[in-house]
Amino acid sequence: MADIHFIGPLVRRGNYYCVEFPRFISAELNSRSRIKVKGTINGGDYDGSAFPTGDGRHFIMINARLRQKLGIEVGEEVVVILDAIDETAGSDDRAEAAPTAGLGEPS
Numbered sequence: 001m002a003d004i005h006f007i008g009p010l011v012r013r014g015n016y017y018c019v020e021f022p023r024f025i026s027a028e029l030n031s032r033s034r035i036k037v038k039g040t041i042n043g044g045d046y047d048g049s050a051f052p053t054g055d056g057r058h059f060i061m062i063n064a065r066l067r068q069k070l071g072i073e074v075g076e077e078v079v080v081i082l083d084a085i086d087e088t089a090g091s092d093d094r095a096e097a098a099p100t101a102g103l104g105e106p107s
Contacts, residue, residue, distance in 0.1 A: 004029075004037065004050075004082040010062060012074050017067060018059040019078055021050065026057040029084060039082035042070045046082065 008019045019041070021029075029035060035050045035058065044066060050058040060080070062072070072078055 004080065006080050007077050008080060010072050010074055010076055010078055017062045019062060019080055020053065020059040021057050023057050036085040036087050037082040038085055041080055042072065042078050044070050
């Protein structure tokens with residue numbers, strides 16, 4: 001897991017709004033795929049994913065509800081404090097529970 005702390009601008013890319021990670025932070029994450037993240041954006045709760053940009057960096061999308069709640073507009077700097085979440089943690093527990101999770105007894 002990695003602590004992710006930076007300040008960056010809210011930008012618009014096509015139909016979505018996002019904050020791009022600085023290149024050195026993406027390099028520390030050591031991943032070129034989607035990463036589950038959880039933390040805060042300008043103090044507001046954030047639970048989502050960081051997506052690869054294709055050039056070695058990552059970005060998080062900021063939906064309209066969060067933009068409105070935080071009062072942020074394109075070009076404004078936001079404080080990003082996130083933790084990368086290990087999605088494999090507890091996978092053994094899920095695998096053991098899967099055969100009986102709401103499936104009933106075999107016939």
